[in-house]
Amino acid sequence: EVQLVESGGGVVQPGGSLRLSCAASGFTFDNYVMNWVRQVPGKGLEWVSLINGDGSDTKYADSVKGRFTISRDNSKNSLFLQMNGLRTEDTALYYCANKRPGWPYGIEVWGQGTMVTVS
Amino acid sequence: AGLTQPPSVSKGLRQTATLTCTGNSNNVGNDGAAWLQQHQARPPKLLSYRNDNRPSGISERFSTSRSGNTASLTISGLQPEDEADYYCSAWDHSLSAWVFGGGTKLTVL
Numbered sequence: 229e230v231q232l233v234e235s236g237g238g239v240v241q242p243g244g245s246l247r248l249s250c251a252a253s254g255f256t257f258d259n260y261v262m263n264w265v266r267q268v269p270g271k272g273l274e275w276v277s278l279i280n281g282d283g284s285d286t287k288y289a290d291s292v293k294g295r296f297t298i299s300r301d302n303s304k305n306s307l308f309l310q311m312n313g314l315r316t317e318d319t320a321l322y323y324c325a326n327k328r329p330g331w332p333y334g335i336e337v338w339g340q341g342t343m344v345t346v347s
Numbered sequence: 348a349g350l351t352q353p354p355s356v357s358k359g360l361r362q363t364a365t366l367t368c369t370g371n372s373n374n375v376g377n378d379g380a381a382w383l384q385q386h387q388a389r390p391p392k393l394l395s396y397r398n399d400n401r402p403s404g405i406s407e408r409f410s411t412s413r414s415g416n417t418a419s420l421t422i423s424g425l426q427p428e429d430e431a432d433y434y435c436s437a438w439d440h441s442l443s444a445w446v447f448g449g450g451t452k453l454t455v456l
Contacts, residue, residue, distance in 0.1 A: 272447060272448070273383075273436075287443050323390060323391075333381075334381025334396055334397055335393070336402065338391050341390060
């Protein structure tokens with residue numbers, strides 16, 4: 229069974245930092261593009277960042293570019309999101325999600341999320 | 348630069364609902380949209396790939412299509428458990444980013 233388990237969320241003051249982690253199991257981790265997607269409770273989904281299978285390519289939403297850094301450790305089947313310079317508008321539930329590379333695949337399996345509150 | 352979805356749709360039990368998602372030639376019009384279902388307080392679940400095929404285990408009652416820059420999700424034989432939020436998503440080639448619709452809340456009467 230494919231599982232994604234996020235951790236590392238919490239309450240942080242504006243300007244602070246947090247590092248989110250996602251532990252993956254049940255699939256060949258380094259074959260998949262990994263994503264972070266966030267959702268303010270009661271609101272819609274916002275894509276944050278992605279990293280390809282070997283970690284050589286990363287993309288970011290404009291809203292987090294220069295503040296957040298995505299990384300992965302394929303030896304430990306783990307995904308990370310280093311969040312610096314946090315703002316109140318970064319408050320959201322952060323999901324880790326996988327995606328097979330290329331078309332026609334979509335962001336497929338999602339974790340339960342970890343809540344980040346900036347206040 | 349997100350995708351456009353109607354905020355809400357209401358249909359009766361056993362009826363058919365069609366949800367729309369409008370983007371542009373850089374995203375939906377380029378290589379289609381994927382659809383996700385999200386029940387209250389649950390993570391999203393992928394319903395369809397961008398070529399309108401369904402992942403394993405997704406009911407045939409869920410079908411998708413595309414015309415130009417607009418993608419559609421049709422849910423036939425509506426059941427109470429279909430009441431949820433539905434999101435479309437697409438890769439935007441000009442932004443190099445995934446974009447989502449704002450979501451449609453489907454109510455089954």
